[in-house]
Amino acid sequence: MIDWHSMPPLSALRAFSAFAETGSVQRAGERLNVSHAAISQQLRALEAHIGVPLIDRAARRLMLTAQGRQLADAVTAGFGTIARTVEDISGAGADRPVQVTTTPGFAAQWLMPRMLDFRLRHPDIDVMINPTPDLVMPEPGGIDIAIRHGMGSWPGVEAERLFIARLVVVAAPSLVGDRAITAPTELVGLPWVQEYGTSESTDWLAGKGLAGIRAGAVTMVPGNLMLEGVRQGQGVALLIRQWVEDDIAAGRLRLLFEEPQDCGYYIVTRPGGVPRPPVRAFIKWLRNQAAENAGPAADQLVSAGVTI
Numbered sequence: 001m002i003d004w005h006s007m008p009p010l011s012a013l014r015a016f017s018a019f020a021e022t023g024s025v026q027r028a029g030e031r032l033n034v035s036h037a038a039i040s041q042q043l044r045a046l047e048a049h050i051g052v053p054l055i056d057r058a059a060r061r062l063m064l065t066a067q068g069r070q071l072a073d074a075v076t077a078g079f080g081t082i083a084r085t086v087e088d089i090s091g092a093g094a095d096r097p098v099q100v101t102t103t104p105g106f107a108a109q110w111l112m113p114r115m116l117d118f119r120l121r122h123p124d125i126d127v128m129i130n131p132t133p134d135l136v137m138p139e140p141g142g143i144d145i146a147i148r149h150g151m152g153s154w155p156g157v158e159a160e161r162l163f164i165a166r167l168v169v170v171a172a173p174s175l176v177g178d179r180a181i182t183a184p185t186e187l188v189g190l191p192w193v194q195e196y197g198t199s200e201s202t203d204w205l206a207g208k209g210l211a212g213i214r215a216g217a218v219t220m221v222p223g224n225l226m227l228e229g230v231r232q233g234q235g236v237a238l239l240i241r242q243w244v245e246d247d248i249a250a251g252r253l254r255l256l257f258e259e260p261q262d263c264g265y266y267i268v269t270r271p272g273g274v275p276r277p278p279v280r281a282f283i284k285w286l287r288n289q290a291a292e293n294a295g296p297a298a299d300q301l302v303s304a305g306v307t308i
Helices: 010-022 025-032 036-050 066-090 104-121 200-207 223-231 241-250 277-292
Strands: 098-102 127-131 145-150 158-164 167-171 192-195 218-221 237-240 254-258 264-269
Touching (some): 010 066, 025 036, 098 104, 098 277, 104 127, 104 237, 104 241, 158 277, 167 241, 200 237, 218 223, 223 237, 223 241, 237 241, 241 254, 264 277
Parallel strands (some): 098 127, 098 145, 192 218
Antiparallel strands (some): 167 237, 167 254
């Protein structure tokens, strides 16, 4: 809960933000259409309210102190969020592209092959896709939708499951042969292929009680290149089951292990937000695509893998 009595006056924060952005009381006054004396008065009032110096006046040119820079960053972010939110709810940002963040693997394997359908259905909506393994938070004026893989329990966001997507460990027969592999310990020492910016092999082995035991050499590549590397026998990989079902059925890959958890891909949005019409259209399209392209049930996967 915000203690409004401890908050500085909004006018003082506006003056301070303008000074921080321009570096000059003169230019800050011009930006806010007030005199530079009024800016100086607001700055001193803000310092008196907070009780710490925000501006170093000893030098020839006024400079922010360390505390001043910290507050300036927070004020800039806060006013920016307010401005973007006003833009969204007022409809001023209705024509802004729908910004989507997801992993390179999901973008390559699932999203991009379907984007032509969205374009034909919604030729007037622009879309920006940011493929990255980083967890980028949805925020007003920025990312509208994040598509994440997991159990859907991320803090600070709303998550709606798009479809179940279990993790499997696979390798090419040229790497592991046809011998029976029944325990994760038998994979220790083998090379792995994993998405750049992640630690999948280490995390998976640690989850099987093999923490601190290094896997073989790891080749890190963008997520959209992982599958080809695994097919070529360059390493073992932890992948989404749907991405490799055809390879397993054709014998190009062996299913070694399958995780039993019903993890999946989720549509992630900021809590309490009212999506813009283009964002709502994209979310509806995602739901329809997932429903129309539902994969086979878990017991229909042709495999000789071990679920552990």
